[in-house]
Amino acid sequence: MKPDLINTLGGGLLNVLILLVTAPFFEGVLRKITAMIQSRQGPPLLQPYFDLLKLLGKDDLESGESPGMQRFAACLSLASILAVAWLVPMVGWPPLNGAGDVILLVYLLTLCCVSTLLAGLAAGSTYSLMGISREMMTMITLEPLFVVAILVGAVHTRSLRLDEVLSGSVYAAGHFPWSGWIMLVVLLISFQALVNRVPFDIAEAETEIMEGPLMEYSGPKLALFKYAQMSKLVVYSALFIGLFVPWGSGLPFPANLCVFWLKIFVVVLGVTLVAATHARYRIDQAIRYFAGLLGVAFIALVLAVYGY
């Protein structure tokens, strides 16, 4: 075997493993800090692991219109986010650097959202359908934001390679153009929506449409969706850090890894604080908000093309 292949395979599997192990931990952190803000004791840090184990151990009930499709959607949601893990630098470099590029990254991220749509559509209950109509509206306005951010980076580096784009490319190697700053702000204020947290957990809003697309799911299938949700938080944090907060990745091993995971921790902390201090927006309010951001993002893209 060539060392390249070993690097890719080993690194990819390592990334998947790291993601699977850390995602529930960060969820635990999120829950614990939320509890502290709310003057509660909160669950132990390891509770999300137990939750997942418990759900995985339950009977696989079939409730909904097309059980086969539902099972597929559940697997797809976790699988797609784990596939994204191959493209994200979590231990210093993106393992699939040789074969994949940022276009693949965008496709896989969209696939995660599509799996939610599929889940709701296959379940087919009224609330699920309302949930996916909300999810669809969010997706249409939200996904382009992330794509534009990546494109801005790609334009600045004149490359679609993962390792080049995901290392602070938006700042054009220390030139700090306007477009980079604009995209930083845009993604900062839409980040809650990318990871489906309050105030933008509209598609699942428990008190309105009872978890929307996930309403019909329980047991192992629910566990997969939950796992995907937790992983999404870590993956998007890693992508955000790759694009916008690259400092410290040049440090010698293991200091660079420590800095990286510290940054992830800070992002999770930020998400928690925002989620704990906001009420949920309504779908039309959220769409208007995203549409405004999208306009700003396109301006940034144009600026980037002209080198600003």
Place this chain on the structure above:
Amino acid sequence: MVAREILEKIKQKFGPAIPRADLPAPGRLFIFANPSALKEICQFIFHDLNARYVISIGADDRPVSGQFMVAHNFAFDNLHLLSSVLTYVDGEPPVVDSISGVVPAANWAEREFRDLVGIQPKGHAYPKRLILSDGWPEGVHPLRKDVPWNFVPPNYDDQKEFTFEDPPEGCVVVPFGPFHPTLDEPAHFRLYVEGEMVRGCEYRGFMAHRGIEKLAESVLTYNEIPMAAERICGICGCVHNVAYAQAVEQAAAIRPPPRAEYVRTIMLEVERLHSHLLWVGLASHILGFDTLFMQSFRMREPIMWIAEKISGNRKTYALCTIGGVRWNFTPELKAELRQVLDKLETEWRAAADAISRDRNVQKRTRGIGIADQALIRRAAMVGPVARAGGVDIDCRRDHPYAAYDQVEFKVIVEPDGDVWSRILVRVKEVFESIKIIRQCLEKMPNGPIQLEIRAELPPGRIGLSSVEAPRGESHHFVITGENNRPRRWRVRAPTYQNLQGIPAMIKDQQLADMTITLGSIDPCFSCTDRLETIDLRSGRTRVYSQEELVRLVRARKDS
């Protein structure tokens, strides 16, 4: 005297149709009208004299007069007067002119006496069943005196499904309930939804009617009923407890000792404190703002503890008997209550500040679920919902009871009529309640807390009592009777009227706003249904039929 002036005005117009009128106490007026003039008199009172509709009552008076009785209650809030227009009707089935055409808020109440007493409201625009389930046979009316309290008709079909109207064209039906995370109790809204917009709805409630009124009229005694009354509601039980006691006291012309009235005032305000804090928490939860939910529940907890110290119970204080109260305040209790209030006031001021500055919450609640003055009058809505719509009514000031005429407080009114105004009203009322309790603690006289009643209460007297519950006016109507129990007792909880305004409030709004709009009236279905939910745990997996569940629940005495 205002009651006399009002009566004169009505008599001038309808003199011959009013054979009798009573003014038994200040602030009470009973007009006995001929059935033929009932509708015109109610129209005159509602439209020309500008009274507020309260409730309608049907009663089976056959054992005494051989007839059925119908009463329509109205309140003249700025004149401090509660009035009742009564009439007696014959026949089988007895028929009375429906007033819901001229007083729209009477819609439910008339359907209720049609279901329960079998008095037909003639000319009712929407005479669908309201309370009885669709499987209940025609012609059996549980509140008639010849129907035993535990009677179940042999042809009762408890599996029969409800019949619903067809949705308008182009709309999808979104079922909201009978069970939904934001409904604490079973109630069923069938929402007609077009995209994300609600175009209309149909309501079916009354899913587990407990028949408390029937029990009171046939099994319980005067002093047992307060304990049953406060079980009408798990949140504002003390209100029903006090309102019932006051209605009987008014009917029998008894006045409890002053100290008892102060104790009642304090406990009612303690209840309002815990209820408003609970509501702010639940409303935040509905909006997805769980931090405020948790914080307001934390602040509420000391109130529950002090209530337990006073009455032995966090809720259901078992406070009143006829002519007094059962719990007294020691100096230590008073000091402790003061401390709890001080702490709550500081904490709530911080919370109120945070809420009033929160743009995010305002975005979700401003201009949402609007109940304007016209709707409030049409549906006879009460309490914080009315006050948030600029309608300045509050029974504590308008129809003073207990010790409310001895204390000073502000009635909080907001002009906009949206969910945000309702939040503001309730948030500010917390401070007023604290103020009231402090004044009561200061002014409470010494003396007995229970009046000695030796004689039998006189039968056939009518009592009305309105108590300002956290959700609005709770109105109790009592006719005293024989055998140490009332002949008829009718409870009108605030949600009964507020809920009737909901279809107009949610129409042409986003579905996402439906839950907070419904939440903003602080609905209390148990008050409205006078029902009870039963929590049942089972380790085995099997499906129980309703019948089996009922049997199981009855067999289990230890849980």
